[in-house]
Amino acid sequence: MDKDLPNIKRWVVIYPVYINSKKTVAEGRRISVEKACESPTCAEIGDCCSHFKLPFAIEIDKAYPRDFMQIGRVRVLLKREDGTPFNPAITTRKQLMLKVAELVPRHPGRTKKQEPAASASTAGPSKSGKHGKKKR
DSSP: OGGGGGGGGGSEEEOGGGGBTTSOTTTTOOSOTTTOBSSOOHHHHHHHHHHTTOOEEEEEEEEOSSOTTSEEEEEEOOBOTTSOBSBTTBOSHHHHHHHHHHHGGGOHHHHHHHHHHHHHHTSSOOOOOSOOOOOO
16 A cells, blocks of 8 residues: 555545534535434444455545645545456445445444443433422
């Protein structure tokens, strides 16, 4: 992959905002809400690219221009120098975003995060009482 690094500027850029179901189109989402996933990370997008056998580079120090608090982006090489795709199923950036958004919810790190949260919420009753504002 070192021979491709000088051309990294020409690779397709994917910001996590593009496939985030919590964002609006005005905030930067590029695919429909039904097909988008909730709060993807650069690492998850990178893992999906490696699953599809696409060369990628994660740039942690870069931020999304519309919202500079959204840090990180992934550069992906879809086609070789001669124009043939690395993965025949993914030839455009739109197809890449749709496939990655489909795969991110099944990411191993994401499924492990979901289990403790579900068991913690059903662990016990929440603390609810009559404690509120004092009446004067």
